[in-house]
Amino acid sequence: MKIRSQVSMVFHLDKCIGCHTCSIACKNIWTDREGAEYMWWNNVETKPGVGFPTQWEDQEKYHGGWELEDKPKNPQLKLKLQNRLQTFANLFSNPAMPTMDDYYEPWTYKYGDLFNSPLGDDQPTARPVSRVDGKPIDIKSGPNWDDDLSGSNIYAVNDPLLESMSDDDKRRLFSIEQLFYFYMPRICNHCLNAGCVAACPSGAIYKRAEDGVVLINQDKCRGWRMCVSACPYKKTYYNWATGKSEKCILCYPRLETGQAPACFHSCVGRIRYLGVLLYDADQIPDAVRVPDEQLVQRQREMILDPNDPSVIAAAKESGIPDGVIAAAQRSPVYQYVKEWELALPLHPEYRTLPMLFYVPPLLPVLNSTQENGAQRVEAELFSSLEKARVPVRYMSRMLSAGNDEVVLKSYRKMIGVRIYKRAETVGDVTAEEAADALAQANMTAEEAEAIYRLTSLPTYQERFVIPPYSREGDIEEIYDPQQRKAESGFGKSQGAHRGL
C-alpha cells in the first residue's frame, strides 16, 4: 500500500448563492495580468447552462479526459485527445484547441473618453475595447454570460448534459413554473489521474506529492497547449501573452502559511470545505478502469480511514508526517465524501479521479407535482424524490457518471436530515416519521446531527483543516529571502515576460 495525502475539497451546492465572490477573489490575486484576463481559475456556472468555456462538458468537441478502450478483456485507459505518437504528429497545431471565442474576448472600457471628450450635445460614452488588441469590440459573451438563465431557449438549451435526458425532463426544465437552477463553482480538481499531466509533451505539469496540488512548472512549459485540450474540465489555460499555460494553484502559498485558498476564504455562502484525504496510490490504475457506474464507489474505496491503525502505520511507512495524519483525522472532506457519502466527484466518467467533490443541491424542495408552489415539508416528500424538481437524471449525469442510485442515496440522506431536524425544531413532523426517514436513508440520529452541524454551523477551523507544512525545510537555506521577495510569483527574478 502506497499512501499519499491530498488536500481535497468539498463544495456544498445547496449553500451556493452564486455571488461570484470566489471568482473575484481569485482573479484579483492571480489572473489580473495581461494574457490571463480571460482565465477564470475559479468560475461559477449556472446549471443547467453552457458553462465556461462554452459547452466544456461536450468532450466530442473538446476531446478532454480519458476513455477506456472498447474491448472486453483488460481494457486500457487512453487519453481521448491523442496517443503519444499523435502528440508528436499534432505538436505544431493542437487538434482540439479551444480558441478565445470559446472562452470570451476580455475587454475594458475607454473610461478616459468620459473625461476627455470635447464639449458637445451628446453624452460621452466609454466604449468597450478588447484587452487583446485594444480595438473596439462588440461584447458578445463573458465568463458567466448565461448567469441565472437556466430555462432559456437561447443559452441553457445548449447544455451538453441535456442530451441524455428524457423529453419529459427536458420539458420540465424549460417550463417557466417548474424550471430550476443551481450554481456550480468550479476550480481545478487536482486530479489523481490528471489528463493535463499525462498530455504535457514537456513533462512540465506535475502533482506535488506532499499535498497533491497539480502545478505547471513555468520554466519547463513550452506552450504546446496539450494540457488545455486534455483537461476535460478546461481548467488549464494558455496565457497568450507569456506563451505559457497556467492553472489554479490551490493558492499553495496561502496553504503553506496556514490560510485557506482565497476562493475558500472569501466564500460568502460558506459552501467550501477543505481537508486532507489519505488514499492508496497503488489502487489508481484499477480505480480508473472500472465500468462507469462503479466509478464513484471505487474512488471512495481508494480513500482510506485515517483513524484505522493499519492505515496510520502504512501512512507513516509512506513518509506522511504525523501532523498531516492528524489533519486527515479531522478532515471535513473525509466525512462528506467517505463517511457520509454525500459528496460526489464532478464527471467521474472522465476518469481523471477528480479530488473536488460536490454535495448535490437539494433546493428547491418544492415538488414538481404541486400546483401552487406552497407545500409542507414532510415525510411524503421523501417518497416523491423521483418527482422532485431537480431531475435526478441530470444530477447523476453530472456527479456519478449516470448512476442514479449514488445520487439518490446522497439525496435521501439530506432529506432525512431535513425531516429529522424539522421534527426537532418545528414539530410538524412526528418523531416516528423522522425515525422512519432516517431508517430509509440508512443512517443514525447521531449521523444526521453531525451532518446538520457540519453543514449549517461549522466554524472556520472546522471547514478548513489545513495540514501543517514544513516549508522551512523545503526552501533552500541559501536562498536569500530578499531575492525571493523581489520575484514575481513565478520564482523568476526577470519577471514573467513574453519570449526574450
Add this chain to the structure above:
Amino acid sequence: MLNVLLFVVFPYVALAIGIVGTIYRYLTNQYSFTSLSSQLLENDWQFWGSTLWHYGILPTTVIHLAGFTVPKIMAALHSTPEMLYLAEVAGKILGIMALVGVGILLYRRLVSSKVRTVTSPVDWIVLALLFGQVLFGLILAFGYRWGAAWFLHTATPWMASLATFQPAPQYVTALPLAHKIHFLTGFLLFALMPFSRLVHIVTFPTSYAWRRLQLVIWTRRKAAQ
C-alpha cells in the same frame, strides 16, 4: 577578402552566437523558452500554416544536415537515376509545403490584429527571413536541378572544411548569387536563434516518447515515491 569574411568568418561567428547564446539563454532565462503559440487567438489559418510549414521544413532541415554529416550515405541513397529523381521530387514537394506554410503564417500574422498584438519586431524579421530562405531554396531547386547531387560537392566540402577548422571557401565562392544568399541566410537564422522564438527548436519534447504519464514530485525527497 569579402569571401573570407562572408564564408569563413561569418559562419563561425554565427555558429558561436547561436550555440553560446542559446545555452546562455537556457541557463539564465529558461522561462523564455516556449513556442509562443498564437493558436488561441487565431485557429483557422494556424492549422494549415503551421502544419505545412513544420512538416515541410523539418524533413528538409534533416536532409540538409544529413548531407553535411553523412554525405557518403546520402550519395549512396541517390546513386541510381530513379532514386535521384525521387530525391529531386521529394525535395521540391517538401520545399513547396514549407513555402506555402510560412506564407500562410506570414499572412495570418498580417491580417489578424490579435496575432499582430503578440508579434515582436524580431518575430517579423525571423518570419521574413524564413520565407526568403525557403524561397531561395526553391529557386535553387528549380533553377539548378539535381541539387541532391551537386550539394554534396559544394556545400558539403565547404561545411566539412569549416568543421575541421581548415576553411575552404573556394567550394562556394564561385557559385551563383542565389546560392550564396541561401547559405548566408541559413547562418544568419542560426545566429538569430537565441534572440528569437527559434529557440523552441531545441526544446522538441523527445522525452515524451518514453516518460511516465503521471508525474508526482516530492519537494525535497529525490527518490520518487
